[in-house]
Amino acid sequence: xxxxxxxxxxxxxxxxxxxxxxxxxxxxxxxxxxxxxxxxxxxxxxxxxxxxxxxxxxxxxxxxxxxxxxxxxxxxxxxxxxxxxxxxxxxxxxxxxxxxxxxxxxxxxxxxxxxxxxxxxxxxxxxxxxxxxxxxxxxxxxxxxxxxxxxxxxxxxxxxxxxxxxxxxxxxxxxxxxxxxxxxxxxxxxxxxxxxxxxxxxxxxxxxxxxxxxxxxxxxxxxxxxxxxxxxxxxxxxxxxxxxxxxxxxxxxxxxxxxxxxxxxxxxxxxxxxxxxxxxxxxxxxxxxxxxxxxxxxxxxxxxxxxxxxxxxxxxxxxxxxxxxxxxxxxxxxxx
Numbered sequence: 185x186x187x188x189x190x191x192x193x194x195x196x197x198x199x200x201x202x203x204x205x206x207x208x209x210x211x212x213x214x215x216x217x218x219x220x221x222x223x224x225x226x227x228x229x230x231x232x233x234x235x236x237x238x239x240x241x242x243x244x245x246x247x248x249x250x251x252x253x254x255x256x257x258x259x260x261x262x263x264x265x266x267x268x269x270x271x272x273x274x275x276x277x278x279x280x281x282x283x284x285x286x287x288x289x290x291x292x293x294x295x296x297x298x299x300x301x302x303x304x305x306x307x308x309x310x311x312x313x314x315x316x317x318x319x320x321x322x323x324x325x326x327x328x329x330x331x332x333x334x335x336x337x338x339x340x341x342x343x344x345x346x347x348x349x350x351x352x353x354x355x356x357x358x359x360x361x362x363x364x365x366x367x368x369x370x371x372x373x374x375x376x377x378x379x380x381x382x383x384x385x386x387x388x389x390x391x392x393x394x395x396x397x398x399x400x401x402x403x404x405x406x407x408x409x410x411x412x413x414x415x416x417x418x419x420x421x422x423x424x425x426x427x428x429x430x431x432x433x434x435x436x437x438x439x440x441x442x443x444x445x446x447x448x449x450x451x452x453x454x455x456x457x458x459x460x461x462x463x464x465x466x467x468x469x470x471x472x473x474x475x476x477x478x479x480x481x482x483x484x485x486x487x488x489x490x491x492x493x494x495x496x497x498x499x500x501x502x503x504x505x506x507x508x509x510x511x512x513x514x515x516x517x518x519x520x
Contacts, residue, residue: 187221189239189255190232193500200225200497207231208242209250226497227307227472230442241480246319247331249438253480259463260484260503262518264377266411266455266465268447268483271383271390272310273470273491275365276397279310281358285345289338290321293329307496311471313384313416314338315437346392359396366401368509373409377516380412380450384440384473386433390415412454414446442476451481466503468512472496486512 186192193201206213207222212233214222221234232255233240239255273279283301286309291299301309301321308320318334348354372379383390394406394413403409417434439445447467451457457465459482467478470491475498478485484503487493499505506512514520 187223187232187234187239188237189257190500191257197499200499201232202226204231207233208252209244211242225472226495227492229307229312229473229496230476241476243442243476243480245438246316246323247438251443253444255479256482258479258482258484258503260466260515261463262516263375264464264466264516264518265461266378266380266451266457267372267516268380268382268450268455268465268467268478270467270469270471270474271381271385271393273362274468274474274488275362275381276393277360277362277490278358278393279470279491281355283309285338285341286317286321288341289318289334290325292337292341293322293334294326299325307472307492310492311384311441311473311496313437313440342389346389349396350392359393361397361400362509364509365397366403368513369403369409371513372516375517378411378455379409380414380455381406381410382446382450382467383415384446386416387418412450414450414454416440416446440477441471442473442480444477444480444482447477447481447483451483466516469493472498475501486515488512 201223204222204224207224208231212219212222214220218235219233220236223232223234224230229244231242233242241253241255243251243253269275272282287299287301291297309317315331315335318338319331322329322331322334345354349358369379381394398404398406406413419433451465462482465483467483467485468488469475469478469485470488470493472493475485475487475493479501485501487499487502487505489505489507493499504515
């Protein structure tokens with residue numbers, strides 16, 4: 185069966201999506217109101233409601249605010265005019281560090297320094313917003329606590345670790361440029377392909393990562409290199425407030441990936457890509473949440489190895505999967 189917005193799911197990906205009878209937290213049912221199938225990926229973070237002529241994506245929310253989007257067909261015709269790049273995992277290898285921060289936050293909430301996340305937690309503690317990650321862990325490991333308490337600990341730990349890294353005392357492996365990143369970026373730049381960098385992280389979390397990577401690569405000021413950088417914004421604080429109070433960013437915790445708005449903002453406002461030129465832009469992501477975000481924004485997506493796309497069950501949404509940025513470049517330039 186061909187699925188609108190997705191196409192035919194290859195046999196090798198047949199186990200990524202499960203057919204379910206009800207979806208959208210009980211809102212939709214197969215056989216009712218024109219619903220033909222309801223598919224949910226392995227991570228269960230979204231339901232795809234399939235009709236004869238369209239597919240709707242019901243994005244779930246651990247914080248109680250789900251959303252419904254049309255999953256439009258996304259095609260790509262190389263060579264690209266623009267590339268939309270994820271930060272964590274795709275551009276900078278930092279996901280293990282941020283999952284470690286989540287782990288330490290939960291350990292503090294539980295007053296258990298020996299706490300460790302389980303392997304099956306990975307799709308739920310990477311790629312989404314901080315509050316989504318924390319709410320998942322609270323529900324599973326410490327249901328008597330709340331996300332507001334967790335955010336205070338999270339930002340306290342983050343502030344201390346980032347200060348230590350800046351001073352040269354922290355984890356040396358926290359922020360490493362992805363292999364081949366410099367060559368990849370310079371090739372795009374040399375061909376006049378616009379580059380947008382996209383992250384669900386707050387500025388205070390994301391900017392040190394970007395700076396660290398560019399210093400390592402010797403590429404100068406990222407603001408002078410990228411055509412657009414979009415993050416979850418800044419956290420405004422009253423005078424005298426501590427940095428670890430856990431305020432939300434200007435974008436907020438409810439709209440980052442897997443919602444489309446970061447990518448939509450980067451493409452339409454940051455890079456000036458009109459809807460009729462979407463086929464000349466492509467996204468690069470290593471997380472399931474990021475893949476959904478790129479696709480809901482209307483763009484084809486290259487899935488990069490090393491993240492949680494396979495564990496999330498989102499391979500059917502990919503235009504292609506690549507092991508390296510060099511492989512991705514071939515697709516971007518229309519060489520394969």
